[in-house]
Amino acid sequence: MPDDDPPLLAVEDLHTTFYTDKEDIHAVQNVSFDIEAGETVGIVGESGSGKSVTARSIMGLIESPGRIQPGSSIRFKGEELTGKSEKEYRKIRGSGIAMIFQDPLTSLNPVYTVGNQIKEALRLHQGLRGKEATEAGIEVLEAVSIPDPRRRMREYPHQFSGGMRQRAIIAMALACDPDLLICDEPTTALDVTIQAQILELLEEIQEERGLSIMFITHDMGVMAQIADRVNVMYAGEIVEKAAVEDLYNSPRHPYTQGLLESIPGRNVGKERLSTIEGDVPTPNAVATSCQFAPRCPEAFEACDRIHPSMVEAEGYGRDHTAACLLYPEDLSEADRIDHHRERETPVEEREPTEDPR
C-alpha cells in the first residue's frame, strides 16, 4: 500500500465533552489514532477512561449534553465525519461502519424475530426484500456459526442464549457489509467458553472479509489475543500506543506497567499482587498536567505542571509512543521537560470557546 493512501479511519485531536448540570466532563481529550484496512486496533482502559465515548463519537452517537469539540477530526476513507447530519450519518453507520455493543439483549428488539431484524438491516443497507432477504439472512446467520439458521430466523431474541445473541448481533452488523466493525466490550457479558467462541468467530470473519476491527475492552487478556496495535487510555487520553507485542513485552508508560503488573494472569505464583494506589479520576477539566501523576510511583515535580504529549518511547524509531515526561529516554530530565513543554498546546486553544447551553 503506498504511503499516501489515507488510512481507513483517521481520528485526530478528538475532544468530546459532556456538559452536565454539575460539571463539564471532558470524556475524550486529544485522542488521535489510525486504523488501516484489515487490521485490528485495540483500545484498552478502565471504566471512565473514555474508550466507549471514543467509539460513540466515531459512530456519531454523541447526544446532548455531549458534544464533539470543534477542531476534532474523524475521517473515514478520507471523508470527514464530524459535523455530518444525522441523515448522512445513518448511511455511514449501516454500510461503512457497524458497531456491536457489550450487552446483546439491549441491541435486539424483543418484539420482533431475529430474522425480521436481520432482514430489516438487509433491506436498509443492501435493498434486499422478501425471499431474497430471507436467504441472505440465513447466510449471515450461517456465517456466524449459528446452527439451524432457518429455524433461528423465526425465533425471538429471548429464545437465544447470551452467546447466540451476540452472534446474531454480529450477523446483523455483517448484513450491512461494513469495512470497519467497532466492537465495544463484545465479550464482557459472556462466559469464557462463549467468549472464546466469539473471539474465534471475529478472527474468522476478519480473515474472510478483510474487515478492520476497532476492539474496545478492559480485559488485558482478550486484548493480547485479538489486537494488532493497542492504544491505552487513561482519564480520557491516550497515554501509550504500540504494536501489541511491544506493548505487552516492554510497556513504557508507568500506568501500562502498573496495569500489567496488577493482573493475576500475568503474575502466576506471585504472593502479592502489585497495585496502583488510588482510583481512576474523573476528567472534569481539560488536562494541564499528567492525569496519572497522583497515582504514579515515578512521578516527579514537573509532572504536576506540564501536560505530557505523545513522544517516542522505544528509541528505535518503532511506532511505540507514550505520553510521559520520562521519555524520550535519551534526553536529560531538563531536556525532556523542555521537549514536552514546547509541544504542549496552550490550554486556551484546547478549551472550548463557548458553552452550548
Added chain:
Amino acid sequence: MSEQLAPAEAGGDHAMVEVRGLKTYYDEGALRGDPVKAVDGVDFTIEKGETLGLVGESGCGKTTLGRTLVQLERATDGDILFDGEDITEYGSAEIKEWRKNAQIVFQDPESSLNDRMTVGEIVREPLDVHDWPALSVEVRGADDATIAGDGTVPDADSDRTSDITVDPRATGEPVTVRDRLPFSAADVEVDIDRDGDRVTRVTVEVIPSKHRLRQQHVRNLLAEVGLQEEHYFRYPHQFSGGQRQRVGIARALALEPEFVVLDEPVSALDVSVQAQILNLLEDLQEEFGLTYLFIAHDLSVVRHICDRVAVMYLGNIMELGDTEELFGDPANPYTTSLLSAIPEPVPGQQQERLTLRGTPPSPRDPPTGCPFSTRCPVKIRPPEYRDLDPDVWEGIDLLAEIIRQRQQTDRSIREIVKETLGLERQFAEVDDVVIELFGFLAEDRPPERPAEDHADAVIAAVPDPVRPPLETIVDHLRADDLEAALDVLHAEFGSVCDDEFPAEYPVSDSGRRSLCHRHQDEYRDPEDVFETITHR
C-alpha cells in the same frame, strides 16, 4: 489450640464447613413441571483458614451454592455441617444467631449497599440487629461463677477467646480485654463476690455505652479495610466501586465471622482496583484467621487467591483439588476446556484453544448421563466409531443437539395449530440441516437441484458405518418423529457418557477428584484423548 491436635479424619476437626449430598432446587412442586436443579448433589469440605474457590460458567449453580451455604436459600436435600452441626435443621432464631459466624460479600457494590444510609450506618446495621456486643466473660479458676452486669457466660462449644477475662487471683490488673474490641481494661469495672475463697459472682460493667462501643467498632473496621475515619458520615454514591466493596467487606466482618462467602467480590471492579481488594482479602484472612469460599468466573483471580478449587458445571462439581495441580494438570475434560478458553495476557502465547460448542443445557432438564456429555470434546464413542472422521462425528453430535433444541423451543400457537393440522412439520428444514452438517462430504449443490434431492446425495456420500443409521434418522425426521430419531441416535452413537452419571475418581495423591467416565481403566484418559485432538 488443643483441639487441632486431634487426629484429622476426612471432615474431622479441621473442617469449617462440610457439605454432603447438597441439592438446591427452584420452582419445585409448582405447575411448571421439572424443578430447576441449580445445585444437584455436591459434596465437599472447607478446612479452617483455607480459601476454597468455586468456578464455573454463569448458570452453573455456583452462586446458589454459596447462598445456600449461608442459608439465604434453603437446601432441598443434603446436609451442611458447620463446625460439626447441621445448619439445615436450624429454625429461624437459630439461623439468626448462627449468621454472626457466616457472612457473605456480594458482587455488585453498587446495588448491595443502601444508598440512603451513611457508610457508618451500613457497617453498624448488623451490630444493631444482633445487639452487639454480647460480651463473654471467662473467670479464671472459677468456671461456675455467676456472671452479671454487661457480661454473659461464654458458649461452652466455642473455641473462641472470651471477650473479657477476669483473673481473681491476679495480683495486679485482674482484667484483660480481647484485642479486637473497641475498649480497654481501663473501661471495665469488675466487682467480685466471694464465698470464702470461692468466687461466686462476677459483675462486669463496661463504662462506655453500647452506642459508643458500636461507633468505635465501626471506626476500627473502616480502618481495617483501608477507609478513612471521615468516610463514616458519607453516602455510598460518593465512593468509587473499590471503596464501596471495602464497605461491603467491613459490614461482612462486623460480627467477626469465621466463615465468609465472597460472591464475585472483584468482578465489577477495574483491574487496578481489583488487585487492591484481593490483597486486602488476603490480609484480613491472615489477620483474623478467616475461612473463605471464593466464587468467581475469572479463573486467573481464583488461581491467585485460592488454596483449592472446585469446578462446577450444571449443578455438579466436576473436579476439586489443589489449585496449582488443577491449573497445571487438569484431569476433567470440562476443566481442560474451561482453562483453555482463558485468554492469556501475553500476545502470541495462546495455548491450543478447545472451543466448546454451544451452551450448557438447561438445569431444568439436565442430560441423563454425564452433565457435560452434550458438549464434551472427548466423549466416549462406541468402539466401531472410534476412528471415525472427526468432522462426521461432530456432524452427528450437532444433529443430536439441534433435534434436542427443536424439541425444547416453545412454539407459537400458530405453529402448533399448523403442525396439528398437518400443515407444517415441526422439523420442516431437515434437508437443510443435513446439507449444513454433512454437505462437505458431497459435491457442491447444483443451483436447480431441490433441497431434498441434494440431501439424499449428501447422505449417500456419508461413510459406511454411519450411513445406514443416518438414513433411518433422517427418515424419522422427515416423518416429523423427533423422538424416534433421537432414540436411533442414542442407540447407535450413544455411550456410557449418555447413559450413566459418572462416579467420582481420585486423580492425584493430594486427594484431587474428578467426575468422568474416562478415568476408568477400560477407557483412555481424557488427557490422552485431548493430546490427539489438539495435535491432529
